[in-house]
Amino acid sequence: MTAQQAVQWAQAQLQAAEIEDAPREAHALVAACLGWERARLIAHPDARLNGAQIRRLHRWTRRRAAREPLAYLTRRAWFYGLPLTVGRGALIPRPETELLVERFLHWAKQDALTPCPSPTVQERGDAPVLVDAGTGTGAIALACLTHAPGWRAIGVDRSRRALRYAQINRRALGLESRLLLAQSNWLRGLRNTSVDAVLSNPPYVLPDEWDALPPEAARYEPKGALLAPAHDPLQPYRRIARDARRVLRTGGLLAFETSPRLAPLIAAQLPAWGFAQPQIMHDYAGAMRVVWAITT
Ligand SMILES: C[S@@+](CC[C@H](N)C(=O)[O-])C[C@H]1O[C@@H](n2cnc3c(N)ncnc32)[C@H](O)[C@@H]1O
Numbered sequence: 626m627t628a629q630q631a632v633q634w635a636q637a638q639l640q641a642a643e644i645e646d647a648p649r650e651a652h653a654l655v656a657a658c659l660g661w662e663r664a665r666l667i668a669h670p671d672a673r674l675n676g677a678q679i680r681r682l683h684r685w686t687r688r689r690a691a692r693e694p695l696a697y698l699t700r701r702a703w704f705y706g707l708p709l710t711v712g713r714g715a716l717i718p719r720p721e722t723e724l725l726v727e728r729f730l731h732w733a734k735q736d737a738l739t740p741c742p743s744p745t746v747q748e749r750g751d752a753p754v755l756v757d758a759g760t761g762t763g764a765i766a767l768a769c770l771t772h773a774p775g776w777r778a779i780g781v782d783r784s785r786r787a788l789r790y791a792q793i794n795r796r797a798l799g800l801e802s803r804l805l806l807a808q809s810n811w812l813r814g815l816r817n818t819s820v821d822a823v824l825s826n827p828p829y830v831l832p833d834e835w836d837a838l839p840p841e842a843a844r845y846e847p848k849g850a851l852l853a854p855a856h857d858p859l860q861p862y863r864r865i866a867r868d869a870r871r872v873l874r875t876g877g878l879l880a881f882e883t884s885p886r887l888a889p890l891i892a893a894q895l896p897a898w899g900f901a902q903p904q905i906m907h908d909y910a911g912a913m914r915v916v917w918a919i920t921t
Contacts, residue, residue: 626679629670633653642690642913650695658682662707681704692840705768710793714786716850719762722906723884724915726768727908728860729755729824732917733773735790743837756872758781758811758825758865761850763791765824770803781809781819784849811861812868823869826882827861829853834884853887860889864900870899873920880917890911 626634636651644650644747654668658678666672674682685698694717696702702711704718705726711717753776758767760780770778782788788806795804807814812823830851835843842851854860862881867878879900883891888905895903900918906912 626674627670628655628666628672628674631658631671631674631679631682632666635682638686638690640642642692650689653695653699654685654689655666655682657701658685666788667820668804677853693845694841697845702762704762704764705771707764707768707771707794707798709762709764709767710790710797711762712790714784714847715790716761716846718762721914722882724764724769724906725765725824725826725880726772728880728915728917729769729822729878730772732880733769733776733822740760744771746811753821754779754819754826756781756815756820757820758823759850760791760806761826761859762785763794763806765826765891766791766804767794767798767800770800777803777805777806779815781807781811781814783808783810784847786851787847787850809833811865812872815872817871818874820872820877821874822869822878822880823865823873824878824880825861825865827853827860827865829858829861831858831884831886847912858887859890859894862887863894866895866898866900868874870920875920877920878917879920880915882915885914888916891916 632651632655632887633652636647639647652663658665658681677910688698688699696711696717697713698798700710700712702709702717706722755769755776755778757780760782763780766780768776780791780805795801828851831853832855845847890904892903897920901921903916903918905913906915
């Protein structure tokens with residue numbers, strides 16, 4: 626079977642299963658089966674798949690037709706230009722989360738330029754520290770560290786399985802000396818006034834939104850990474866914010882990713898949790914996505 630025939634076959638299977646972008650996904654599946662990038666596949670349509678590659682293609686196409694996310698099959702996702710290893714047990718990083726990274730990078734750059742009455746991160750001399758609370762694959766922390774070379778990070782998650790992916794990604798990106806990973810209930814174990822930024826993308830799908838999720842997410846991604854507590858959806862934000870108040874140094878950044886439904890509620894509560902003047906950022910689709918504030 627040639628690569629081109631394999632793509633045609635996979636595309637027909639995916640179309641029959643009503644997968645939305647079947648041509649693109651068929652290319653991605655065949656490329657991953659060959660261990661190639663998609664550009665190489667397009668350049669070599671006559672390359673032949675060996676027996677093991679054909680068997681893998683059959684297996685992966687069947688699983689994809691059953692709605693298993695492509696990223697779990699290929700074990701690869703891209704986030705902020707970084708290739709990450711992903712798999713069952715860890716949330717697949719989403720493009721909208723890149724806005725949280727942008728908020729951090731913009732703030733970190735400004736802080737370097739703005740004289741501040743309190744000791745700024747630069748004046749202190751030691752490396753500033755950010756915390757990624759609920760780090761999953763490590764996506765947020767790794768993207769921030771890649772673009773903010775003077776920083777260090779702590780990534781915490783309660784899921785040991787998710788942390789294993791964060792460890793793999795940290796090693797692959799050569800960031801072992803700058804990212805500490807720990808199993809923890811949010812910011813519980815951190816010392817007072819020990820960090821400069823707290824970033825978090827906590828679970829925020831509301832119970833009445835669950836049935837509208839694509840089957841890829843609802844059936845395969847960890848519920849504990851997606852679903853907000855039914856009785857108290859703001860609970861993760863409140864716990865993180867109250868502890869962030871304690872662990873952040875003056876002038877530090879707290880930034881959350883959230884949903885358009887929860888964003889105004891979080892912004893309304895942040896002053897009571899110790900953060901005056903919260904701001905809301907919209908994503909590229911115009912939806913309220915990031916809520917952030919600075920400690921005073
Ligand atoms: C929406 S996912 C975000 C993953 C990753 N930061 C990203 O943006 O792709 C939420 C993460 O929070 C973790 N989590 C949920 N409850 C937690 C808790 N009480 N303490 C620490 N982590 C928690 C989940 O295991 C999951 O990895």
